[in-house]
Amino acid sequence: MxxxxxxxxxxxxxxxxxxxxxxxxxxxxxxxxxxxxxxxxxxxxxxxxxxxxxxxxxxxxxxxxxxxxxxxxxxxxxxxxxxxxxxxxxxxxxxxxxxxxxxxxxxxxxxxxxxxxxxxxxxxxxxxxxxxxxxxxxxxxxxxxxxxxxxxxxxxxxxxxxxxxxxxxxxxxxxxxxxxxxxxxxxxxxxxxxxxxxxxxxxxxxxxxxxxxxxxxxxxxxxxxxxxxxxxxVGSPQMNILDAELTGSGLRIAGEEAFPLPETFRSAVTAGRRVKVGVRPEALRLASADVTGIRLPASIEVMELTGPELVTTARIGEQRITACLPPRTSLMPGSAQVFCFDEAALHLFDAENGRSLLAR
Amino acid sequence: MERQGPLFTAFVYASALLLTAVVLAPVIWLFVMSISPAADLSAKPLNWWPSEIDLSRYRTLLSAVENSAGAAFIASLMNSLQVAGMATLAAIAVAVPAAWAVSRTPAVSWSLYAVIATYMLPPVALAVPLYMGLAYFGLLNSVFGLALVYLTILAPFTTWLLKSGFDAIPREIESAAMIDGARLDQILRLLTLPLAAPVMATSALFAFLLAWDEFFYALLFTSDLRAKTLTVAIADLAGGRVSDYGLIATAGVLAALPPVLIGLIMQRALISGLTSGGVKG
Known part of the structure; x- marks a missing residue:
């Protein structure tokens, strides 16, 4: 009742x-x-x-x-x-x-x-x-x-x-x-x-x-x-929202190299369709050589140590991205780094109506 | 301020003293006049300080011998108390529900502005209609009639003051009481009115003063001891062939006493009402 x-x-x-x-x-x-x-x-x-x-x-x-x-x-x-x-x-x-x-x-x-x-x-x-x-x-x-x-x-x-x-x-x-x-x-x-x-x-x-x-x-x-x-x-710092474009079976974020689209989003694929990519700051890591997942090359701008984490702001092309990294990560402002995240942490939204493209 | 130069301190004191002097000078002169012998007041040049203290006029005005000036004065004092008292009580009684309604229903606040607009009319404009109305109801030369006229002056004013007082009481308090199960009368009696008490006291005092000091309508609508108020009685003292300025001054001092006493008694409520800081959520 x-x-x-x-x-x-x-x-x-x-x-x-x-x-x-x-x-x-x-x-x-x-x-x-x-x-x-x-x-x-x-x-x-x-x-x-x-x-x-x-x-x-x-x-x-x-x-x-x-x-x-x-x-x-x-x-x-x-x-x-x-x-x-x-x-x-x-x-x-x-x-x-x-x-x-x-x-x-x-x-x-x-x-x-x-x-x-x-x-x-x-x-x-x-x-x-x-x-x-x-x-x-x-x-x-x-x-x-x-x-x-x-x-x-x-x-x-x-x-x-x-x-x-x-x-x-x-x-x-x-x-x-x-x-x-x-x-x-x-x-x-x-x-x-x-x-x-x-x-x-x-x-x-x-x-x-x-x-x-x-x-x-x-x-x-x-x-x-x-x-x-x-x-x-919901979430603090806010989820990163990046402009992106669907290309055949891949996804290109603002002119960077495309990466293959995870299975769950395949149904949404129409080549050339404009989408928004969402990824939470806490899902981002610094990529090491052997790591799997989606890679995002970026240039570091600002690091803010809050205590439990290092809130890092970086640039991908013209767009900004925030990552919550472990506090003892050593980084230099201006240096080029590669962030990566798991496929499961990827969110896709329609660029026009803002709805999630995740098959439900 | 923590640091101030001696010059600044002197300036502050000088300003305060100047203000005190300006405010108190007429009152002190009134009192000095009331205890000066008649000769001092008609001397040329004027004697600002009495040669001897003469309290005879206080005896004259406060004597209860029949048909004396004292009896007339005391009768007018009583009339003033009755008229101002009744008008004030009635004004508060009318204003509390009206002010509360307007405060809680902003959509009808235009009505209050409309009432306030009647304030813009000069009393002269209303004198004749009011006179005819009072005559029709047989209320000329009656304390009730005069109180009724004063009510029309006091009610808009007290409503206005009380409305701002009610505005300062958060509506959420009443909403909470409503959810708690209080009826409207309980909300008003247990919460709103006690919280508005300082503002009500302020309104009542100002209303009383307004009625106490009123002269124009009192002069028009009263004619003898049954209804004449103090202001008219004092004017009568000056109206004869020989004016005893000392007597007028004495009447003035005595007339000022009741409001001053009420003001002193209600001082605390008055101050918190004036600053409206008495209500905290």
Missing amino acids: SALEIRNIQKRYGDVETLKGINIALESGEFLVLLGSSGCGKSTLLNIIAGLAEPSGGDILIGERSILGAHPKDRDIAMVFQSYALYPNMSVARNIGFGLEMRKVPTAEREKAVRDTAMLLQIENLLDRKPGQLSGGQRQRVAIGRALVRNPRVFLFDEPLSNLDAKLRMEMRTELKRLHQLLGTTVVYVTHDQIEAMTLATRIAVMRDGRIEQLGTPEEIYDRPATLYVAGF
């Missing part, structure tokens, strides 16, 4: 179509991340699920029951906002217990629930404070506690970590993952941060211009991006 089903949801503001038919079905216990840059409609979709906005068309079901038209409080959801939206005039304990208070849960039961939740989030010592006296991370925990305490069927998160500094964000990310594993709740999580999406999600929906560009597990999104947009959005 699906915990949450989004059926052909559309949203129009006047002539502007923000959502153009979204379909997602979510099993109970899934962690769905809506990933996209700002303005792609992901927050609108979340607000529609929460009942803070009404869709122009389509339907939403929670536990097989349509919730369109239902008041947010009757949807069996809880939401964590980007700004936390804590009640500044109430203590942390009352903030967490507010939902139960409004639902007329007896005081003793409520206090126990608040204490248990606070224990789970390690904020028992903060219960008497006001939100204004808390740090960003503590406020975040209170906001999560407020959602947890009600034990709803679906949790909604609207960019909950984007107001935290980098270190705290990593901690809270781990914390969220821990909570999800512990409680097995169903979550819809909106973010523009691909690392958050990759680490937290059981499934990612990459959104763009009101459509779902690709819906899949983090591995699928990373290993088999369906479009150029997804390929460029």
Whole structure:
């Protein structure tokens, strides 16, 4: 039984179509991340699920029951906002217990629930404070506690970590993952941060211009991006995208020598067709004499040591390529090198519509 | 700034002193006048400092003997308190829902601009229609009638102030409360209004001052002790054949006291309301 089903949801503001038919079905216990840059409609979709906005068309079901038209409080959801939206005039304990208070849960039961939740989030010592006296991370925990305490069927998160500094964000990310594993709740999580999406999600929906560009597990999104947009959005540093041309049974990248096309792409071959080649920086290695795979001669431009890896920028003809090499690689700027990568790491996209040419 | 020269420090102090002097000079002169003997005030050249302290006028104005100047003054003081108080309470009562509605529904904010536009009309333009209206309802020379007129002045103003106060409260807080299951009245009572309290206090104080100081409508729509307000009573003191400038000054000092007291009591709320920094997400 699906915990949450989004059926052909559309949203129009006047002539502007923000959502153009979204379909997602979510099993109970899934962690769905809506990933996209700002303005792609992901927050609108979340607000529609929460009942803070009404869709122009389509339907939403929670536990097989349509919730369109239902008041947010009757949807069996809880939401964590980007700004936390804590009640500044109430203590942390009352903030967490507010939902139960409004639902007329007896005081003793409520206090126990608040204490248990606070224990789970390690904020028992903060219960008497006001939100204004808390740090960003503590406020975040209170906001999560407020959602947890009600034990709803679906949790909604609207960019909950984007107001935290980098270190705290990593901690809270781990914390969220821990909570999800512990409680097995169903979550819809909106973010523009691909690392958050990759680490937290059981499934990612990459959104763009009101459509779902690709819906899949983090591995699928990373290993088999369906479009150029997804390929460029997920992964850091970004996937290298190079202009190339199909020649009979081979592939020529910007005037360099052609190499034979791997089996998997043979069906896509039309000589002279223009394509985009994608290869992740972490798939590239420096070629030694005996190595197999696809070879790319390049001239080194810049090396940046990040610690765990040496991020190297090089030039292939007129195009730039980035490679993540082992940190102790010795290279000279300006020197000519040959990169190579496995056939399995090759991605091909249609140059016009950006769709992947990988036979599926 | 960490480093400042002595000249700069002197300049800062001089500026502050100048401002203080400019602001306080009229008030101090008002007070000095109120305790100067009549002879000092009519002397030529003027005696800026009283030869002796004369508190008789305070006794005159605060005496409760019937039909005395004091009784009239105290009656007008009471009228002013009633009119300004009622108008302020009514204005806040009207403004809170209106301001909240406009703040949360930007699509109808034009209506607030339309109301503010009526502010551009000079009071003279409205005097005759208002007079006829009040006469029809038998509300001339009545504190209720005057309070009603003041309400029309105060409501747009307080709505405007409160709207900016509500704007500063994140809507997400209300959304969160909605998801938490709070009804609209609970959201307003438990969250929005407590968070807007500083702004409400500021609006109320300014509204009260506006009503307290109003002269034109009060002069037109009141005629005797039943409804005359302080501003009109003070003008009456100057209207006779012999004007006791000291008495006018004394009335002025006494008239200034209630707003000053309210201001002092609400000082903290007022300051946080004026800076709007009181609301944090």
